[in-house]
Amino acid sequence: MLGILCFLVNAAVSLYIWIIIIAVLLTFVQPNPFNPAVQFIRKATEPLFYYTRKYLSFLTYSGIDFSPIVVVFALQFIPKIICSIFWM
Numbered sequence: 332m333l334g335i336l337c338f339l340v341n342a343a344v345s346l347y348i349w350i351i352i353i354a355v356l357l358t359f360v361q362p363n364p365f366n367p368a369v370q371f372i373r374k375a376t377e378p379l380f381y382y383t384r385k386y387l388s389f390l391t392y393s394g395i396d397f398s399p400i401v402v403v404f405a406l407q408f409i410p411k412i413i414c415s416i417f418w419m
Contacts, residue, residue: 335379339416341358350375351406 354376361408362369376399383398390397 333414333417336417337410341410342414344410347375348403348406351399351403 348353348358350372354372357369357372364370364373380398381400382394387398387401390401
């Protein structure tokens, strides 16, 4: 039962990391902002990026935003923390 929980958390985090990667790649292309897929990706990632930029304002350097990198690194620890808590 706990293995399934760890698998689901890991799968959800991995999916969200891929959404973040797609959002970063979309910044290079400048797609149509009225596309439903683009709107979904923006709505899924921008709140987390906003809070990261708000509390870690030094992540923007020379016009380059490093908040997606920090978010991905932070997301890598969530499955490890949750699984280690439940496996005790």
